[in-house]
Amino acid sequence: MEYRRLGTSDLHVSEISLGSWLTYGVGVDDSNAVACVNRAFDLGINFFDTANIYGRGAAESFLGKVLEGRDRSSYVLATKLFFPMTENDRGLSAAQVHKQIDASLTRLRTDYVDLYQCHRYDESTPLEETMEALTAVVRQGKARYIGFSEWKAEQVRAALALPNVEKFVSSQPQYSMIWRVPEREIFPLCAANGVSQIVWSPLAQGVLTGKYLPGKPLPANSRAVSPEMNEFFDDDLKSDRTLAAVQELRPIAQSLGLTMAQLALAWVLRQPVVASAIVGASRPSQLDENAAASGVELDRATLEAIDRITLPILRETASTN
Numbered sequence: 169m170e171y172r173r174l175g176t177s178d179l180h181v182s183e184i185s186l187g188s189w190l191t192y193g194v195g196v197d198d199s200n201a202v203a204c205v206n207r208a209f210d211l212g213i214n215f216f217d218t219a220n221i222y223g224r225g226a227a228e229s230f231l232g233k234v235l236e237g238r239d240r241s242s243y244v245l246a247t248k249l250f251f252p253m254t255e256n257d258r259g260l261s262a263a264q265v266h267k268q269i270d271a272s273l274t275r276l277r278t279d280y281v282d283l284y285q286c287h288r289y290d291e292s293t294p295l296e297e298t299m300e301a302l303t304a305v306v307r308q309g310k311a312r313y314i315g316f317s318e319w320k321a322e323q324v325r326a327a328l329a330l331p332n333v334e335k336f337v338s339s340q341p342q343y344s345m346i347w348r349v350p351e352r353e354i355f356p357l358c359a360a361n362g363v364s365q366i367v368w369s370p371l372a373q374g375v376l377t378g379k380y381l382p383g384k385p386l387p388a389n390s391r392a393v394s395p396e397m398n399e400f401f402d403d404d405l406k407s408d409r410t411l412a413a414v415q416e417l418r419p420i421a422q423s424l425g426l427t428m429a430q431l432a433l434a435w436v437l438r439q440p441v442v443a444s445a446i447v448g449a450s451r452p453s454q455l456d457e458n459a460a461a462s463g464v465e466l467d468r469a470t471l472e473a474i475d476r477i478t479l480p481i482l483r484e485t486a487s488t489n
Contacts, residue, residue, distance in 0.1 A: 169212030170463045172443040174244075175337030176362035177313045179282055181244050183437055183462040185215035186455070187368065187446040189489045192218075193226030196450045205234045207452035209242075211459040217340075217366065217446050219248035219287055219489075220272050232277035240278065246366075247272050248317060248340075250287035260290035265301035269310050284311035285340060289319045295326055299333040306334045313337045315366070317489070321353035328361055336363050338443070342489070343367035345376060345417075345435055345478045346410070355441050364443035368489045370436045371429055371447065375405055378418055378428035382408040409481060416477045420470060426461075433461035435474060 171180040186208045192201045208216075216235070218227045228247060235243065249268040252258035257267065269284060284305060290298060302314045315338030316324065328335060339358050341350040343365065350365070358365065371377055414428075421431040436445050447458045466474075 169459060171214070172364070174283070174313070174366075174443045175364040176335070177337040179244055179313065179337075181215040181366075181444045182213045183444055184211075184213055184433065184455075184459050185217055185366065185444040185446045186213055187448050187489075188216070188218045188222055188227040188231060189368070189448060190222075191227075191448045191450060193223040193228075193230040198230065200451055201230060202234050203452050204449045204455060205231075207455050208449075209238075211455055213455070213459060214242065215244045215246070215366075215444055217246045217368075218276075219251075219285075220253060220268055220275075221248075221251040221287065224253060225271070225275050228272055228275035232275050236277045244282045245276065245278065246283035246285060246315070246338075247276065247281050248285040248287040250290065259293055260286055260298040260301075261293045262297050262301035265298065265305060269305050273310060280310050280312060282312045283315050283338060284313075285315040285317055285338065286319070287317050289316070289323050295323070296330060299327055299330050303332075303334045315340060315363075317341070317368075319354075321357050324354070324357060324361075324363075335361075338364050338366050340366045340368055340446075340489075342369050343436055343442070344370050344372045345432055345474060346372050346481055347483050349484070355439065359441045365439070365441050366444050366446060367436050367442055368446045370445040371432050373405055375410065375414055376417075376428060376432035378414055380406060380411050380414075382411040382415070405483070413477055413481045417474065420473055420477075424464075424466075424470065426464065427457055429457055430461040430464060431466075431474075433458060434464035434466055435471075437461065437464075438466055438471070 169182050171182055174181050218231055220228060250260060305311045314334050315336050317340035339354060341354055343350050417428060421428050433445050436442055449455045
């Protein structure tokens with residue numbers, strides 16, 4: 169496993185990180201989930217990403233239980249806030265920032281998180297109020313650094329321009345071979361300001377693993393057919409056009425001695441601004457496969473071949489994590 173520095177922080181995160189969206193505490197039974205977290209440590213994965221909204225606290229509670237007892241300095245822990253936890257608890261107001269960080273720390277059974285992220289931008293709260301509250305959280309020692317997920321470029325610029333507040337060190341966008349929107353504005357803006365990317369859905373909900381075949385029934389044990397995990401698996405993502413194009417990537421992966429998943433992960437990691445690619449796993453063998461993508465370099469000819477296949481099927485409608 170190779171590691172990259174997260175923005176201007178002193179955190180060094182594994183190129184492959186383990187997420188818990190739609191999985192732990194929700195769609196994956198605890199025995200498999202525990203096995204996945206333990207295997208992640210074996211593989212050198214040191215970065216774990218969650219959010220208060222995942223399972224309405226269930227994912228954080230699971231991670232708190234399974235990580236308890238491990239050396240706190242041996243892993244980097246990130247969580248998020250924004251989405252409604254109750255009818256009245258939502259957004260990025262100062263009151264919510266302080267309430268939700270305390271609730272997350274309780275569920276995670278830790279005194280601090282390494283990274284506290286705004287899950288989305290809050291149009292109903294002044295940006296200054298949010299940033300001042302996040303700054304207080306850092307200075308109180310409850311979070312080491314702050315980040316954001318899926319903010320617009322102008323929102324990021326405004327936050328970075330505020331005086332006397334903590335600066336973001338990370339951005340968490342959706343990014344994959346077939347979803348490249350962040351390349352337009354977010355990547356260059358962040359690169360110029362010392363903000364790294366932690367990308368989610370690098371395998372496009374599993375589509376880029378090649379396990380979904382055009383004209384064939386969806387695999388019985390896949391995320392696409394799981395009621396707990398397929399909420400964002402839209403029709404365009406599983407269209408025959410998309411699935412047929414993805415199959416054209418298979419010879420490229422085979423020629424490099426890679427699996428389809430490893431090719432997709434190496435592709436997002438080709439970007440220096442990307443610090444880590446978040447993967448989900450329902451069984452340890454998936455982590456074995458994904459972790460092997462760390463350190464893989466793709467040459468120009470390979471990247472051009474990938475573009476010829478994937479550019480015609482680029483998606484412009486995002487999922488949500």
